[in-house]
Amino acid sequence: MGLTEFGHFALISAFVLSLIQSAVPLYGAARQDMQLMLIGPAAALSAAIASLIAFGALVTAFIRSDFSVALVANHSHSAKPLIYKISGTWGNHEGSLLLWILILMIYGAVLALSGRGMPTRLKARILAVQGMISSGFLAFSLFTSNPFARLADAPMDGKGLNPILQDPGLAIHPPMLYLGYVGLSIAFAFAVAGLISGDVDRLWAKWMRPWIMAAWCALTLGIALGSWWAYYELGWGGWWFWDPVENASLMPWLAATALLHSAIVVEKRGQLKSWTVLLAILAFSLSLVGTFIVRSGLLTSVHSFASDPARGVFILGILLVAVGVPLIFYAWRGPRLMTIADFNLKSREGALIANNMLLVVATAIVLLGTFYPLGLEMITGARITVGPPYFDATFNPVMGVLTVIMVFGPVMAWRRGATPRIKTTILAAAVAAAISGIVGIALVNDMAIGALAAVMLIGWLAAGIGADIWAQLRPSPQFSLGARWQRLPRDVLGMWIAHFGIVVFLLGATGDGLFRSEQVVRAKPGDVIEIAGREVTLLRVFERQGPNFQALTAELEYRDAASGRFIARLMPEKRVYTAERQTTTEAAIRPRPGGDDYAVLGDGDDRIGYSLRLYYKPLISWIWGGTALMALGGLVAMTGRRRQSAPNNSEVKTTADVKAMARGRA
């Protein structure tokens, strides 16, 4: 038996184990049978090991360039560098599905091993839901997308991998994104378990929050990596294109961000329970859509490297069950989770509810912009895309209002009223917004209203966070700075970092949007082009042979226009991948905190000249710096959570009592 068949066998074992995991603990939880409930963690662990073996077998086939495996023959090539042989494992539909499953299994195993103090029935139910999800996707893999299928006649060499995907960014972008998408399955499992048992309480939220946070951090980084990849690899100079696949990753992020905030309200105030459950279902449903809509062949996109409508039927079936059944549950059991509305709009939870409303509206905007063209096509047959103008006009204002609220939330108190620091914080933020607005108008001619708003928001949010930090850490007669730092909860620190990440992100987006320069020219060797205070000389254009491609490379020399000082030498390329006969554009980028020099080589020859696109993009790297800060903030908040000691009995009793009371009342 070859390793590949062993991997296939391991995948089948994982399927069987997942079926056990989805049924037995659920039955055990209903019967209060500890023995049966404990089968959950055991099954989850073994299934994770089995899928790890399956994945390892597939990676090995790719490393060995075993072209008797159909997947390897179709997606790899012996001339490819090792790292892309490995990343080629998930550069295709079957392999990326297997990676998705592996990550799902690992989350399940971590959940099984951790959370010792977690109520056993809750854990059993969560693992069961997790098992149902993995059973569905293992069935999808085994019955429609078997990665281990062999070829009767092994070809001499493989058909290669899409060269656009042959990139270090792409080697880590999908795993990171999947880590985020799949992490939301745990929040989903919490929600479904909560609907089954009716036990959605503060303890439930406390256990769920770190999982949401972990998934959110990974999703944030995954999206940022994808955007960074698009920026340097696609050679269009942009960082976000409102492409259906980008939107598909943004929607779960927006929903997860809302969930992150609403779960705080459940934990601290015991409110917004049914809403939080719904958000958790929504966030994971959207990430299922995000992962699999690309595969179904429903939408046109630059990313659709693995589309196949025939599989779409299976995907749609999984989606129907995975989303439809919990929503039926929600319609039926959700009303039980209702609490007597008890909050004042002028409170911390009031601000968080506003945050949730805005984020859900933003999600709906993206959803509409992504699927409206599809709906329209079904009705009228016309094929359109809505594109950036739609999103600029709708998404940006909503996010702008959200940024305004971000200053209010942290300085409001729970329940009702404000904290003493509200006045100074709002005042500082307002003054800073006014100053940055005036500076912006003075610096930029004819600034658009949206740009002015962005500039003012940057000042508003930066000063708002700064004032809050000062108010909370300022040395007072009783406490020194160090003492106040010691007393500072880690999630507050995390929040500051993450919110400040948005300031940095906005700086990058606005800097690039307002001040970027662009030159599209046809140049011959020796020509000088001027851009953003630089003199760019096209020295020469030459041909070069890469490991599996042929390249046309331009050598550009950047000098300061005023002083003539040498700045850099950039070498943009056009590559022809011989095995796949595909052409890619390799932009040359010199990234600096102040701004990026970005050069792209187009067609041409020495006689008529080459088309060159040169950009200067001020502050653009801050976009990804800001996103990284957001993720860091999430990590800080997550690691800072107090280790959960075993729940003391009184707490559990309280929960049960509350439930009994609620039932009695109803």
Place this chain on the structure above:
Amino acid sequence: MSRFRPSFFIPLIAFLGLAIIGGMALQSTLSGNRNPSQLPSVLIGKAAPDVALPLLQDRQAELALGNFQGQPLLVNFFASWCAPCRAEAPALEQLSEQITIIGIAYKDRRSDTTEFLQQYGNPFTAIGMDIDGRAGIVWGVYGVPETYLIDTAGRIQWRHAGPLTRDVITTQLLPQMAEMQ
């Protein structure tokens, strides 16, 4: 004990609405009415662009589609460096018995093109050299091979990106040609 609340059904109803649209889209994709990767050419029904190209055999002379007006034409973009072009060579050879085929060598060197034709046969009545790919841009060529069917009035009737497989020829090209006559 369980309270019934209509508002809790809203998410379910919204989801079912979306699922129905998705299902319809999938249905029409599967039935072949809709191909998301097939972008219609804007040139269909319009006059074929006449870009002056040097001929393969004679640098001084230019390929002019106008010279062939009055008869249906097949314009095939190909290149010696393109593997599917080799695959479709026999099909073009057969088609050349029924229709005049004009070849446009896309981003190719004269010597390579000549060698390619010697090896895989020359079904073309005339061959233009689109060395810098400008004609490709004007025609809106997606990639090689790509084939355009032009009617007697010089208008583009049909376009196919990718190699002409037996399936494409029998289900699309031949019916189109029959319709024109």
